[in-house]
Amino acid sequence: MFQESPRDPTRNGVLRAAEKVAAILPPTPLLPVEIRGVHCWVKAENLQPIGAFKIRGAWNRLSELTAEERTRGVVGVSSGNHAQGVAWAARKLGISARIVMPHDAPQMKLEATRAMGADIVIYQRPGEDRDAISQTLCAETGAVLVHAYADPWVIEGQGSAGIEIAEQMGREPSSIVVCCAGGGLTAGLALACPSSVIYPVEPEGWDDVTRSLAAGEILAVEDNPPPTSCDALQALSTAPVNWAVLKERASPGTTISDAEVRAAQRFAFANLKLVLEPGGAAALAAALAGKVELDENTVIMLTGGNVDPAKFAAVISSSD
Structure with missing residues (x-):
């Protein structure tokens, strides 16, 4: 399913990625918040230029390509946020990009990706294997695969958020609570902040990382997973390159329901x-x-923060 990783991600790689990201992007805010009587912090990656943290890993990966690789272009796989990150980085670097995206991706994510100049290849979710499609495209065109999470440079780029957090706090956080799909951000933060407890959070029924941590081996989501509003968190399985970090560092994962997600959006x-x-x-x-x-x-x-306006308006006006 996954291509063999050319190397393992490292903390030194995260530190280098943080320097590269800091050279082109300002830090996102670290904001105080009170939750259940506890004063803690939120890292507002929704305020990135593409509206998501994925810009970090995409920039780190594409900026590492050789001149020859850049001429061949890149292929990405994404439900929308990694797509925009790859499209943004590709446009900035003058690289052609094709993104394999699901038919049910939010319209605003599809439109934003096209607006930045990327070509989109649609696949059916469930039913078709996006990784197989992307690998076929790379084989046919010679393009470089930029996977959404199963890539050491992407993992290190996502981990740059952890370096930024530690600089903003003046220390590593005691714990980091992370939205988790394939584990790119989770693994990157674990490398960036080795003394922090890392809590991965997944949608109910899409808990491949949670199940894997409990079993001590990589497990995919169970057959026929339920619908979820979390379109960005629908990875079927983590990859060996992510698992090598997660199995050593991540705490037992947890899952959340759509109702709990809506409550968080309103909060x-x-x-x-x-x-x-x-x-x-x-x-x-x-x-x-x-x-x-x-x-x-x-x-x-x-x-x-890439949500269709009508759907967001419906969430914040409800009280379920």
């Missing part, structure tokens, strides 16, 4: 004046629901 809008997409609110949902331990040095990742 962020009312208390932080921030717009979060469902997947970007998963970590906050777990914190609000009391599913993870919090203290004054806990950081909760707000990972994306």
Whole structure:
């Protein structure tokens, strides 16, 4: 399913990625918040230029390509946020990009990706294997695969958020609560902040990392996973390159329901004046629901804000 990784991600790689990201992007805010009587912090990655943390890993990966590789272009796989990150980086570097995206990706993510000049290849979810499609495209065109999470440079780029957090706090956080799909951000933060407890959070039924941590081996999501509003968190399985970090560093994962996600979106809008997409609110949902331990040095990742306006308006106007 996954191509063999050319190397392992490292903390030195994360530090180098942080320098590269800092050279082109300002830090995202680290904001104070009170949850269940505890004063802690949120990292507002939804305020990145593409509305999500994925810009970090995409920039780190594409900026590492050789001149010859850049002429061949890149292929990405994404439900929308990594797609925009790859498209943004590719446009900045003058590289052609094709992105394999699901038919049910949010319209705004599809439109934003096209607007940045990337070509989109649609696949059916469920039913078709996006990784097989992307690998076929790379074989046919010679393009370089930029996987959404199963890539050491992508992992290191996502981990740059952890270096930024430690600089903003003046220390590593005691714990980081992370929205998790394939584990790219989770693994990157674990490398960036080796003394921090890492709590991965996944949607109910899409808990491949949670199940893997409990079993001590990589497990995919179970057959026929339920619908979830968290379109950005629908990875079927973590990859060996991510698992090598997660099995050593991640704490037992937890899951959240769609109702808990909606409550988190409303909380962020009312208390932080921030717009979060469902997947970007998963970590906050777990914190609000009391599913993870919090203290004054806990950081909760707000990972994306790319949500269709009508759907967001319906969420914040409801009270379920």
